[in-house]
Amino acid sequence: MRASVLAAVVLAVGCGAPQAEPDNRPRMKQVAAAWEGSAALKQWREGFHPLDRQQWKPPEGFHSEQDQDAYAAQSFVLRTELPATPPPATAIRWPDGSGSGDGGGTTLTLSLQTAAETYRELDRGPDGEPALAVTDVRFGEIAVRTSRGPARVPAWLFTVDGYETPLARIAVAPQELPKAPVEPLDTFGEGTAPLLSYTATPDAADLTVRAGHGSCDGGVAVDVLEGADTVVLAGRIVADAEPGTSCDAAMRVETVLVTLARPLGARLVIDAATGEPLG
CATH class of the missing domain: 2.40.128 (Lipocalin)
Structure with missing residues (x-):
């Protein structure tokens, strides 16, 4: 996710007044229609495009x-x-x-x-x-x-x-990323939750999605729209926090389990807010 887009979403889920749950369906349908059968999808599926950042994590931890x-x-x-x-x-x-x-x-x-x-x-x-x-x-x-x-x-x-x-x-020389066939949202409505990453295995129907939310709300839900070659995800804030919750400006990260109607397979997972593949 591009830094400017993530920053915009973080502001949308910050502490403040109660958030209304957005209707993500129109945007999800727009994104799915743009991606399904597109040249960008063909490039993503035929090229080599890693989804993980190259991070070194020694099992024993850093020594100092x-x-x-x-x-x-x-x-x-x-x-x-x-x-x-x-x-x-x-x-x-x-x-x-x-x-x-x-x-x-x-x-x-x-x-x-x-x-x-x-x-x-x-x-x-x-x-x-x-x-x-x-x-x-x-x-x-x-x-x-x-x-x-x-x-x-x-x-x-x-x-x-x-x-x-x-x-x-x-060791593979970096490949140019295909341009997404749909533009990111310019503004993010109240109640939008940023999606950070997901993990899954192709033969399983469960996705573990990491999403962000503010400390003055009650958590995150992830909406799903499945297509033949894509799975579009959209995050939303589900409820206000309990009265008396300590509130700050930090973004909280929550893990949400999403179950698909069929195994993920080779389908591309896309973030509805950015319009780009989710890492």
Whole structure:
């Protein structure tokens, strides 16, 4: 979600007067009609477009606040030689039943970045600051959520001194995102709740949706409109908070379970407010 759009929605769910529940159906139908059968949908379903941010989360946690700050600042120091040869031609692989949506697996081979190119994107912190030391680099693959379902993707794996779990970065050269066939809402009505992300598996009908709301309301509901190739979601505030609730300007995050009429499969999940795929 673009920052300006998210900010507008956050203002709509902030503390204040009671919010009216919006009727999301007209907007959801507009978004679904724009996406179904569109060139943008074809691009999203035939290209490689990751839905997750590349975040490193060591299972044991960061060893110190200094390490966590160095990671946030993208501050690294290289204490090994980067592989000089280009990575081997390796395809992105979607398992059977996902990716193509036709019951069979599918692959896609794209240009790959070298270890040096990937490391330059990783290490962007200022020199002289506390840094995490990279002690080894190898080529491998990782599991990634994409607009076509979960995939195994070529990646560079950076060993960080003191940590068992390597820091992985996708080795595929970035792809240009298709332009959404519908514009985002210019204004957001009272009672609108911003959608932040979702998790799901293609063979399941349940989606776990993260949505935001203010501290002076009673929570969030997520409306659903299912199509042949899309699932459009819209968030709304469901009720006012209990009397006496402590109120501030912070956005609260709530997890909402959404059950579809059939498994998600290769359908694209779209945010009705932004008109764009939801990560």
